[in-house]
Amino acid sequence: MFKVGVLASGTGSNLAALLEASASGSLPARVAVVICNVPGAGALQKAEAAGVPAICICHRDYPSREAFEAAIQEQLERHGVELVVLAGFMRILGAAFVRSWHGRLLNVHPSLLPAFPGVASHKQALDAGVRITGCTVHLVDEGTDTGPVVAQSAVPILPTDTEATLHARIQVEEHRLLPWAVGLFARGLVRLEGRKVHLDVPFPSGRLTVPGPESR
Numbered sequence: 001m002f003k004v005g006v007l008a009s010g011t012g013s014n015l016a017a018l019l020e021a022s023a024s025g026s027l028p029a030r031v032a033v034v035i036c037n038v039p040g041a042g043a044l045q046k047a048e049a050a051g052v053p054a055i056c057i058c059h060r061d062y063p064s065r066e067a068f069e070a071a072i073q074e075q076l077e078r079h080g081v082e083l084v085v086l087a088g089f090m091r092i093l094g095a096a097f098v099r100s101w102h103g104r105l106l107n108v109h110p111s112l113l114p115a116f117p118g119v120a121s122h123k124q125a126l127d128a129g130v131r132i133t134g135c136t137v138h139l140v141d142e143g144t145d146t147g148p149v150v151a152q153s154a155v156p157i158l159p160t161d162t163e164a165t166l167h168a169r170i171q172v173e174e175h176r177l178l179p180w181a182v183g184l185f186a187r188g189l190v191r192l193e194g195r196k197v198h199l200d201v202p203f204p205s206g207r208l209t210v211p212g213p214e215s216r
Protein backbone atom coordinates (compact mmCIF):
# COMPACT_ATOMS: atom_id res chain seq x y z
CA MET A 1 0.00 0.00 0.00
CA PHE A 2 1.22 3.47 -0.96
CA LYS A 3 2.60 5.18 2.16
CA VAL A 4 1.89 8.81 3.02
CA GLY A 5 3.58 10.88 5.69
CA VAL A 6 1.64 13.85 7.06
CA LEU A 7 3.22 16.93 8.64
CA ALA A 8 0.80 19.06 10.66
CA SER A 9 0.77 21.77 13.31
CA GLY A 10 -2.91 22.23 14.16
CA THR A 11 -6.28 20.59 14.56
CA GLY A 12 -5.65 18.06 11.82
CA SER A 13 -9.02 18.07 10.08
CA ASN A 14 -7.30 17.45 6.73
CA LEU A 15 -5.39 14.60 8.32
CA ALA A 16 -8.73 13.22 9.54
CA ALA A 17 -10.08 13.39 5.98
CA LEU A 18 -7.10 11.36 4.75
CA LEU A 19 -7.49 8.83 7.55
CA GLU A 20 -11.19 8.43 6.78
CA ALA A 21 -10.65 8.07 3.05
CA SER A 22 -7.95 5.48 3.68
CA ALA A 23 -10.12 3.54 6.15
CA SER A 24 -13.10 3.55 3.78
CA GLY A 25 -11.01 2.27 0.90
CA SER A 26 -11.70 5.27 -1.34
CA LEU A 27 -8.03 6.27 -0.99
CA PRO A 28 -5.63 3.48 -2.00
CA ALA A 29 -2.99 4.67 0.44
CA ARG A 30 -2.35 4.64 4.15
CA VAL A 31 -0.99 7.28 6.47
CA ALA A 32 2.24 5.69 7.68
CA VAL A 33 3.30 8.44 10.10
CA VAL A 34 2.12 11.80 11.38
CA ILE A 35 4.73 14.31 12.48
CA CYS A 36 3.69 17.40 14.37
CA ASN A 37 5.84 20.28 15.59
CA VAL A 38 3.32 21.45 18.23
CA PRO A 39 3.04 19.34 21.40
CA GLY A 40 -0.55 18.35 22.16
CA ALA A 41 -1.89 19.44 18.76
CA GLY A 42 -5.16 17.90 17.59
CA ALA A 43 -3.37 16.24 14.68
CA LEU A 44 -1.35 14.10 17.10
CA GLN A 45 -4.48 13.03 18.93
CA LYS A 46 -6.29 12.15 15.69
CA ALA A 47 -3.34 10.05 14.53
CA GLU A 48 -3.12 8.22 17.85
CA ALA A 49 -6.86 7.54 17.82
CA ALA A 50 -6.46 5.99 14.36
CA GLY A 51 -3.53 3.85 15.47
CA VAL A 52 -1.07 5.71 13.26
CA PRO A 53 2.43 6.47 14.60
CA ALA A 54 2.21 10.05 15.91
CA ILE A 55 5.51 11.76 16.51
CA CYS A 56 6.06 15.18 18.03
CA ILE A 57 9.18 16.86 16.68
CA CYS A 58 9.17 20.32 18.17
CA HIS A 59 11.31 22.86 16.31
CA ARG A 60 12.18 24.51 19.63
CA ASP A 61 14.08 21.40 20.70
CA TYR A 62 16.59 21.70 17.86
CA PRO A 63 19.52 24.10 17.53
CA SER A 64 18.86 24.81 13.83
CA ARG A 65 16.31 24.32 11.09
CA GLU A 66 18.65 21.80 9.49
CA ALA A 67 18.69 19.67 12.64
CA PHE A 68 14.88 19.93 12.97
CA GLU A 69 14.39 18.86 9.37
CA ALA A 70 16.93 16.05 9.67
CA ALA A 71 14.86 14.63 12.53
CA ILE A 72 11.73 14.80 10.36
CA GLN A 73 13.55 13.23 7.42
CA GLU A 74 14.74 10.36 9.56
CA GLN A 75 11.20 9.50 10.65
CA LEU A 76 9.81 9.77 7.12
CA GLU A 77 12.47 7.38 5.87
CA ARG A 78 12.04 5.03 8.82
CA HIS A 79 8.34 4.69 7.96
CA GLY A 80 8.93 4.16 4.24
CA VAL A 81 7.05 7.29 3.22
CA GLU A 82 6.55 7.77 -0.53
CA LEU A 83 4.61 11.04 -0.49
CA VAL A 84 4.69 13.83 2.12
CA VAL A 85 1.58 15.92 2.73
CA LEU A 86 1.76 19.26 4.52
CA ALA A 87 -1.67 19.51 6.15
CA GLY A 88 -1.56 22.75 8.06
CA PHE A 89 2.18 22.54 8.79
CA MET A 90 3.16 26.01 9.93
CA ARG A 91 6.96 25.89 9.48
CA ILE A 92 8.81 26.91 6.32
CA LEU A 93 10.86 23.98 5.04
CA GLY A 94 14.38 24.59 3.79
CA ALA A 95 15.59 24.15 0.22
CA ALA A 96 17.48 20.92 0.89
CA PHE A 97 14.41 19.23 2.40
CA VAL A 98 12.17 20.48 -0.41
CA ARG A 99 14.63 19.31 -3.08
CA SER A 100 14.92 15.87 -1.50
CA TRP A 101 11.13 15.43 -1.90
CA HIS A 102 10.90 16.95 -5.38
CA GLY A 103 7.56 15.96 -6.95
CA ARG A 104 6.55 14.09 -3.78
CA LEU A 105 5.75 16.95 -1.38
CA LEU A 106 2.19 18.32 -1.33
CA ASN A 107 0.60 21.25 0.44
CA VAL A 108 -3.05 22.21 0.85
CA HIS A 109 -3.69 25.94 0.78
CA PRO A 110 -6.98 27.78 1.41
CA SER A 111 -7.18 29.88 -1.76
CA LEU A 112 -7.11 29.47 -5.52
CA LEU A 113 -3.39 29.95 -6.00
CA PRO A 114 -1.63 31.98 -7.27
CA ALA A 115 -4.15 34.30 -5.60
CA PHE A 116 -3.73 34.97 -1.89
CA PRO A 117 -0.59 33.00 -0.97
CA GLY A 118 0.98 33.04 2.50
CA VAL A 119 -0.98 33.67 5.67
CA ALA A 120 -4.50 35.04 6.23
CA SER A 121 -5.77 33.87 2.82
CA HIS A 122 -9.42 34.16 3.84
CA LYS A 123 -8.93 37.76 4.95
CA GLN A 124 -7.00 38.50 1.77
CA ALA A 125 -9.89 37.16 -0.31
CA LEU A 126 -12.55 39.07 1.65
CA ASP A 127 -10.49 42.28 1.52
CA ALA A 128 -10.00 41.90 -2.23
CA GLY A 129 -13.75 41.62 -2.76
CA VAL A 130 -13.51 38.57 -5.03
CA ARG A 131 -16.66 36.51 -5.54
CA ILE A 132 -14.97 33.12 -5.77
CA THR A 133 -12.10 31.62 -3.82
CA GLY A 134 -11.36 28.02 -2.90
CA CYS A 135 -8.53 25.69 -2.11
CA THR A 136 -5.47 24.34 -3.88
CA VAL A 137 -3.39 21.21 -3.55
CA HIS A 138 0.03 21.90 -4.99
CA LEU A 139 3.52 20.50 -5.11
CA VAL A 140 5.88 22.39 -2.87
CA ASP A 141 8.83 24.24 -4.32
CA GLU A 142 11.25 26.60 -2.63
CA GLY A 143 8.84 29.56 -2.67
CA THR A 144 5.83 30.22 -0.46
CA ASP A 145 2.77 28.57 -2.06
CA THR A 146 4.33 28.91 -5.52
CA GLY A 147 4.70 25.26 -6.57
CA PRO A 148 2.90 23.51 -9.45
CA VAL A 149 -0.86 23.16 -8.95
CA VAL A 150 -2.22 19.60 -8.74
CA ALA A 151 -5.90 20.25 -8.07
CA GLN A 152 -8.22 23.07 -7.10
CA SER A 153 -11.77 23.47 -5.92
CA ALA A 154 -13.82 26.66 -6.07
CA VAL A 155 -15.88 28.08 -3.21
CA PRO A 156 -18.20 31.08 -3.65
CA ILE A 157 -17.89 34.02 -1.27
CA LEU A 158 -21.25 35.04 0.17
CA PRO A 159 -22.10 38.65 1.10
CA THR A 160 -22.54 37.57 4.72
CA ASP A 161 -19.22 35.73 4.94
CA THR A 162 -16.77 36.32 7.76
CA GLU A 163 -13.29 34.82 7.90
CA ALA A 164 -14.72 32.05 10.09
CA THR A 165 -17.63 31.09 7.83
CA LEU A 166 -15.46 31.21 4.73
CA HIS A 167 -12.79 29.11 6.44
CA ALA A 168 -15.42 26.51 7.36
CA ARG A 169 -16.79 26.24 3.79
CA ILE A 170 -13.31 26.07 2.28
CA GLN A 171 -12.40 23.29 4.69
CA VAL A 172 -15.34 21.21 3.47
CA GLU A 173 -13.81 21.37 -0.01
CA GLU A 174 -10.28 20.74 1.28
CA HIS A 175 -11.49 17.53 2.88
CA ARG A 176 -12.73 16.32 -0.52
CA LEU A 177 -9.87 17.70 -2.59
CA LEU A 178 -6.88 16.49 -0.59
CA PRO A 179 -7.79 12.76 -0.45
CA TRP A 180 -8.68 12.89 -4.14
CA ALA A 181 -5.33 14.48 -5.01
CA VAL A 182 -3.36 12.07 -2.82
CA GLY A 183 -5.22 9.22 -4.54
CA LEU A 184 -3.90 10.41 -7.89
CA PHE A 185 -0.34 10.05 -6.60
CA ALA A 186 -1.10 6.66 -5.07
CA ARG A 187 -2.42 5.47 -8.44
CA GLY A 188 0.56 6.91 -10.33
CA LEU A 189 -1.62 9.30 -12.34
CA VAL A 190 0.46 12.45 -11.83
CA ARG A 191 3.20 13.55 -14.20
CA LEU A 192 5.27 16.66 -13.56
CA GLU A 193 6.19 18.28 -16.86
CA GLY A 194 8.45 21.22 -16.10
CA ARG A 195 6.42 23.59 -13.95
CA LYS A 196 3.10 21.98 -14.84
CA VAL A 197 1.34 18.95 -13.45
CA HIS A 198 -0.36 16.64 -15.93
CA LEU A 199 -3.07 14.36 -14.54
CA ASP A 200 -3.82 11.13 -16.39
CA VAL A 201 -7.49 11.33 -15.39
CA PRO A 202 -10.52 12.80 -17.05
CA PHE A 203 -11.32 16.10 -15.36
CA PRO A 204 -14.27 17.65 -17.17
CA SER A 205 -13.41 21.13 -18.34
CA GLY A 206 -15.48 23.76 -16.60
CA ARG A 207 -15.83 21.64 -13.50
CA LEU A 208 -15.24 23.66 -10.36
CA THR A 209 -14.97 20.89 -7.78
CA VAL A 210 -13.36 17.49 -7.80
CA PRO A 211 -15.37 14.40 -8.73
CA GLY A 212 -17.32 12.81 -5.87
CA PRO A 213 -16.12 9.87 -3.76
CA GLU A 214 -17.55 7.33 -6.22
CA SER A 215 -14.94 8.27 -8.81
CA ARG A 216 -11.97 8.86 -6.50
Ligand code: GRF
Nearest residue numbers: 010011012013014088109110
Ligand atom coordinates in the same frame (compact mmCIF):
# COMPACT_ATOMS: atom_id res chain seq x y z
C1 GRF B 1 -6.05 24.20 6.21
O1 GRF B 1 -7.12 25.09 6.07
C2 GRF B 1 -5.03 24.38 5.13
O2 GRF B 1 -5.53 24.98 4.00
C3 GRF B 1 -4.00 25.27 5.75
O3 GRF B 1 -3.98 24.93 7.11
C4 GRF B 1 -5.26 24.46 7.49
C5 GRF B 1 -5.07 23.22 8.30
O4 GRF B 1 -6.27 22.82 8.89
N1 GRF B 1 -2.71 25.08 5.12
P1 GRF B 1 -6.38 21.43 9.64
O5 GRF B 1 -5.35 21.39 10.75
O6 GRF B 1 -6.19 20.35 8.64
O7 GRF B 1 -7.78 21.44 10.20
